[in-house]
Amino acid sequence: xxxxxxxxxxxxxxxxxxxxxxxxxxxxxxxxxxxxxxxxxxxxxxxxxxxxxxxxxxxxxxxxxxxxxxxxxxxxxxxxxxxxxxxxxxxxxxxxxxxxxxxxxxxxxxxxxxxxxxxxxxxxxxxxxxxxxxxxxxxxxxxxxxxxxxxxxxxxxxxxxxxxxxxxxxxxxxxxxxxxxxxxxxxxxxxxxxxxxxxxxxxxxxxxxxxxxxxxxxxxxxxxxxxxxxxxxxxxxxxxxxxxxxxxxxxxxxxxxxxxxxxxxxxxxxxxxxxxxxxxxxxxxxxxxxxxxxxxxxxxxxxxxxxxxxxxxxxxxxxxxxxxxxxxxxxxxxxxxxxxxxxxxxxxxxxxxxxxxxxxxxxxxxxxxxxxxxxxxxxxxxxxxxxxxxxxxxxxxxxxxxxxxxxxxxxxxxxx
Ligand code: PGA
Ligand code: ZN
Numbered sequence: 001x002x003x004x005x006x007x008x009x010x011x012x013x014x015x016x017x018x019x020x021x022x023x024x025x026x027x028x029x030x031x032x033x034x035x036x037x038x039x040x041x042x043x044x045x046x047x048x049x050x051x052x053x054x055x056x057x058x059x060x061x062x063x064x065x066x067x068x069x070x071x072x073x074x075x076x077x078x079x080x081x082x083x084x085x086x087x088x089x090x091x092x093x094x095x096x097x098x099x100x101x102x103x104x105x106x107x108x109x110x111x112x113x114x115x116x117x118x119x120x121x122x123x124x125x126x127x128x129x130x131x132x133x134x135x136x137x138x139x140x141x142x143x144x145x146x147x148x149x150x151x152x153x154x155x156x157x158x159x160x161x162x163x164x165x166x167x168x169x170x171x172x173x174x175x176x177x178x179x180x181x182x183x184x185x186x187x188x189x190x191x192x193x194x195x196x197x198x199x200x201x202x203x204x205x206x207x208x209x210x211x212x213x214x215x216x217x218x219x220x221x222x223x224x225x226x227x228x229x230x231x232x233x234x235x236x237x238x239x240x241x242x243x244x245x246x247x248x249x250x251x252x253x254x255x256x257x258x259x260x261x262x263x264x265x266x267x268x269x270x271x272x273x274x275x276x277x278x279x280x281x282x283x284x285x286x287x288x289x290x291x292x293x294x295x296x297x298x299x300x301x302x303x304x305x306x307x308x309x310x311x312x313x314x315x316x317x318x319x320x321x322x323x324x325x326x327x328x329x330x331x332x333x334x335x336x337x338x339x340x341x342x343x344x345x346x347x348x349x350x351x352x353x354x355x356x357x358x359x360x361x362x363x364x365x366x367x368x369x370x371x372x373x374x375x376x377x378x379x380x381x382x383x384x385x386x387x388x389x390x391x392x393x394x395x396x397x398x399x400x401x402x403x404x405x406x407x408x409x410x411x412x413x414x415x416x
Contacts, residue, residue, distance in 0.1 A: 029111035039118035044370035050317030054106035065105035089347035106346035132385025141387030152205025164248035172239035208397030244285025364389035377406035
């Protein structure tokens with residue numbers, strides 16, 4: 001509100017080409033209200049993208065997207081009142097006119113949608129997480145678990161394992177304890193990798209996890225032992241630290257088989273393989289264990305492993321945050337969890353529609369970064385506002401730890 005009780009309006013919108021953690025161009029949006037309050041948001045981008053995601057930038061060009069936005073979209077946004085998220089997002093879709101943001105670019109739409117949310121929250125004197133929680137219609141939930149990537153493979157780390165992400169799933173009383181425990185697992189994995197591969201050059205992948213010449217089972221073994229060691233250290237009372245995986249299996253699937261280093265599996269064998277890993281390593285988290293069209297394999301796995309076991313079976317490329325695909329997953333009980341990436345659908349409102357479906361099904365959500373990130377921290381606010389069971393944002397690397405530090409601020413955690 002302005003001093004006169006009139007709603008603030010959009011005075012100006014700026015779009016700037018900036019660069020993500022891989023050095024690829026992306027976009028930063030600034031929404032200035034008519035009382036000159038500025039709100040910014042930048043958009044990350046993926047490498048193992050699902051084929052049902054909206055288009056990131058028209059013909060892959062940030063410049064072309066910005067030009068389209070400034071000439072064809074922004075003039076219709078100026079003067080709109082703040083605090084009306086749904087109509088704002090609907091206008092973005094209407095002006096784009098393609099149904100998949102092929103003209104505007106889903107990354108530009110996302111940056112605009114979130115910058116507008118930030119501007120609206122600021123105009124109402126609220127934090128972004130609180131604004132998002134109100135849009136969801138529920139008070140901000142408990143703090144999310146850390147779904148922290150500690151070893152990288154697949155397309156995020158050439159020379160590493162075939163499975164894309166080896167994850168520490170960390171729950172503890174207090175977010176600071178979670179951060180410290182996740183960092184400790186990352187260190188412990190590094191220590192064990194140096195011991196196991198003394199002559200190899202260890203590196204770090206796109207999401208800040210270790211890269212080593214390990215095969216999948218070796219890597220998972222080291223991850224599981226590291227989680228156990230940190231849990232058993234007694235340094236993090238009340239913490240539950242368990243291993244998890246993002247298979248990103250669409251990247252492994254060709255010609256009807258799942259291809260790992262040195263072997264390939266039929267879809268039926270893949271179901272049995274994943275079930276075996278979940279049970280043997282007590283996984284807390286299994287993301288995209290099958291191809292993005294493999295709804296029936298997802299249903300088979302979920303049906304088999306959920307009895308008596310607390311594990312999040314998560315759809316990322318499977319759903320691409322799209323309400324239509326999540327509905328299909330609900331019909332077949334394909335998973336019990338949905339990954340949320342705003343730029344897979346292009347607006348905050350569409351993401352909230354997916355959150356509402358997950359709420360309705362009693363499924364968990366996991367709010368997620370992309371492999372190419374910026375140092376922006378809106379993700380942390382969204383994870384709290386969405387009431388997500390987890391935030392997937394990596395552990396180390398400036399653009400990753402920035403999200404965890406923002407959650408400490410949201411928690412109001414002022415301890416030394
Ligand atoms: P991205 O993948 O490279 O598309 O961001 C991350 C993921 O698969 O979760
Ligand atoms: Zn994924």
